[in-house]
Amino acid sequence: MTIHLDSQADLEDAITTLVKRDPRLKPVLQVAGMPALRRREPGFAGLAAIVCGQQLSTASAAAIWGRVSAAFEPFEHDAIKRARADRLARLGLSTAKIKTLKALAKELAAERLNLDVLAEEDADAAHATLTALHGIGPWTADIYLLFCLGHGDAWPAGDLAVQEAMRIGLGLKARPTVKQMAPLAEPWRPLRGAAAHLWWAYYHAVKRREGVIGDDKAAKVVAKKVTAKTPRARKSPSR
Known part of the structure; x- marks a missing residue:
């Protein structure tokens, strides 16, 4: 369990x-x-926020995520999937992060990825599921499991x-x-x-x-x- x-x-x-x-x-x-205990928002928004903060200072990450989340209200994968890359770039996202967010949105839209079920999976299996996704490395996977899902064994x-x-x-x-x-x-x-x-x-x-x-x-x-x-x-x- x-x-x-x-x-x-x-x-x-x-x-x-x-x-x-x-x-x-x-x-x-x-x-x-x-x-x-520190917790973050789960789901696509939580994972997207972590992606936005990859390799950035806390202040820079917060500023970019603030612009991105405000531009898409509510923040849902369908909106990111449809968004033009140049619009996302103007919000401060790098080309690599845009590709990652769009890849995540595509997987969620096709129902090949269910972020909610990861909370119930074995920690190592959930980690492997996340790191198999484009642009999601071990650090991003661990932070999502620990702080967004509260996984006790991540x-x-x-x-x-x-x-x-x-x-x-x-x-x-x-x-x-x-x-x-x-x-x-x-x-x-x-x-x-x-x-x-x-x-x-x-x-x-x-x-x-x-x-x-x-x-x-x-x-x-x-x-x-x-x-x-x-x-x-x-x-x-x-x-």
């Missing part, structure tokens, strides 16, 4: 289960605090922040590769998505407190201080 992270309570329950199952995560939670193996956080938190000699991330996360199935939220929170906590995420000694000092002062996990500051 697929586990969904639809509420803050769902995420907290999942992380509590993970910490009980894997004691290595207890100090990670003590440093990170309980992460806040695992962003290629995310650099998660990789670096695990290097520090698990005391690894080097940042794990994408290939190494799969076996490292195996003990956390079927809650790898919740583990990803925890590792992101840990990355930001260490970076915020020490300024340099790659400083192992600094990270250990932070962990000691938090463990000594905070016997129970604290909620992380809002981001």
Whole structure:
């Protein structure tokens, strides 16, 4: 059965289960605090927003998506399928992103793609379905599964922040590769998505407190201080 992270309570329950199952995560939670659940709009609009933000700063991505979504109200795949490429380009979309959005719209219109059912599929199978689509890479697939669908077992193996956080938190000699991330996360199935939220929170906590995420000694000092002062996990500051 697929586990969904639809509420803050769902995420907290999942992380509590993970910490009980894997004691290595207890100090990670003590440093990170309980992460806040972040969700995005599901469906074509949610996936399109992620595509628009590929390889852009948060501000640039928000600006372009704001123009695109405002130009098509309501934002539906049929409208994008019919839209002229030059109109989409004037809104700030690159040629590659226009091709990706039109390819997605075509698949949805032909009913060869159903984004809703991905929430119930095995995480790896859902990931494979998305990455088989034109212009949808692993990062886009992972972000959609985690934040748009709340898939409890989606695992962003290629995310650099998660990789670096695990290097520090698990005391690894080097940042794990994408290939190494799969076996490292195996003990956390079927809650790898919740583990990803925890590792992101840990990355930001260490970076915020020490300024340099790659400083192992600094990270250990932070962990000691938090463990000594905070016997129970604290909620992380809002981001």
